[in-house]
Amino acid sequence: LAKTTQPISMDSYEGQEVNITCSHNNIATNDYITWYQQFPSQGPRFIIQGYKTKVTNEVASLFIPADRKSSTLSLPRVSLSDTAVYYCLVGPYNQGGKLIFGQGTELSVKP
């Protein structure tokens, strides 16, 4: 299983771009990189998923370098409501559907 490493916490201000980097040195050839967001007292929510290069949706962008040993979640112009824990997950796993959450990054957005 590919282990992931993320910063435990990050601080930002409203309107700034936030980049959260996740390291996954032993990522396998058929692994995808997925990010989930969790607000306090809510379940995690899927944000974005990618395999290589760059993926963008209405919420975020995901940058994956050629060696795929790391990935960066980019949140453009954050607001107070982006305060949450962000989890980086790498799969597939040996048993289908088994999401393994790492420790996550607690993002705090200040006014």
Place this chain on the structure above:
Amino acid sequence: DTEVTQTPKHLVMGMTNKKSLKCEQHMGHRAMYWYKQKAKKPPELMFVYSYEKLSINESVPSRFSPECPNSSLLNLHLHALQPEDSALYLCASSREIVDTDTQYFGPGTRLTVL
């Protein structure tokens, strides 16, 4: 409709009580999951159901008993719990058990065991 609902929202129970948590989805998903999340920790997988059959049990103690009566419902029966079982219990569903399939989570049930 991309919603997973869970009831109750909060539950307080004694160590001798029997209670059940309920989860429901109407997205036509055939895989459903139970996770446990302690404060300031990531969710941990407990059980996975695929097509109403138990597919994965992550060595969960028998005081937790899952049940999938139909493709839309998932229950977690609780009996003789310990105070350390107090946590947020999350239900999730996905289209199928596929490694890259997005899982949709409910808001959770906050369980307190006295």
